Amino acid sequence: MSGLTHEFHDGVPDAPLLLLLHGTGGGPGDLVRLAREISPGSPLLAPLGPVSENGAARWFRRLAEGVFDHEDVVARTGQLAEFVTAAREEHGVADRRVVAVGFSNGANIAAALALLRPEVLDEAVLFSAMLPLPESPQRDLSGSRVLLSGGQRDPMAPMVAARDLVAVLRGRGAEVTEHWHEGGHQITFEAIDLAKRWISAPPR
Template sequence: MNNEHISYTPGTSNAPVIMLHGTGGDENDLLPIANVLFPEQPKIGIRGRLMEQGLTRYFAHHPDGSFDQTSLENETQWLLATIAEVIETYQLDDESVTVLGYSNGANMALYAALTGRTFFKTAILLHPMLVSDDFSDDIADDVNLWASYGDNDPIVTPENFASLVSEAEKRYFNLSTFKSNMGHAITKEEILDAAQWLHSQQ
């Protein structure tokens, strides 16, 4: 485990929040949001280990801009192993994991879930997208998922987000979505909606 890529913030519970940053981010980027949404839970930030055009990422692109599926799969396996190791190190509950992911990091969590490797009970995914069409048929009806989308998002197309919703519903995820007329940046309005949704899950 590369501790240089991991941050840990203790909490008063043993139900961890895994923070997965967007492109160019690091392990601490989402901590301010996590502190608002999950004030009592321990937070674990894991930085993507790849660099692409000077930006940190969780998985690579091909030169034409398409997603490198081999990299996606390899880095997903690495991320899942890292999460399991950190949870064991800090003696946290691996059956009560929450994910807070943005963009590239949200894509990783969603890809893991749609390929039958759901490692979380709850996920807040800010501006996620489908990055593969190679999914498992596994049903995970105990997964609570909130996802946001902006109508003017230059990265996530309406078609991609609609497919995302369809794939989540096929697996009986407890899915809630938040749509705005904004772009790809995180807004206060979506964080407020996510907080209200989390409260409704209690």
């Protein structure tokens, strides 16, 4: 078995596999409707965050709002990477292009996965993300694509922290598309439409 509680929804042949990563307090079903909007034919792999914060599921521990336990980020990223590798084999989608789709804490673990374990992730759509680690290995991300959508008034993932993530990804060679909206900690209709077009565009 692949190690994390999860849901799997089958899709059409050759469509990319979407790895759905929920926000704090969410669950595997949270992003399914969104995923069907942005890539209707994709198989969906939706795990449950393994960390409990007062009963709310998360992907890694935090010490305070916006202050992450960096050792746990690294450990949980490794756990997620191993889960993705095993689950792809388990569900018969090991040959698919993998696109992580994450919101908030889920977007942060997706960013960590892109930085620390790029071999398991081709692309990522990050809604309301920020830099999850102050330092990460200088891995070559020249084959990676990332779409980041953030709010200019987001109190939980401030623009400065989101732009730090963009700078780190680009510094390692990733192709990053930025989308900034005037709202806060949310996924906008404009961002959903952009994500749909971005995923359907063939990678370089």
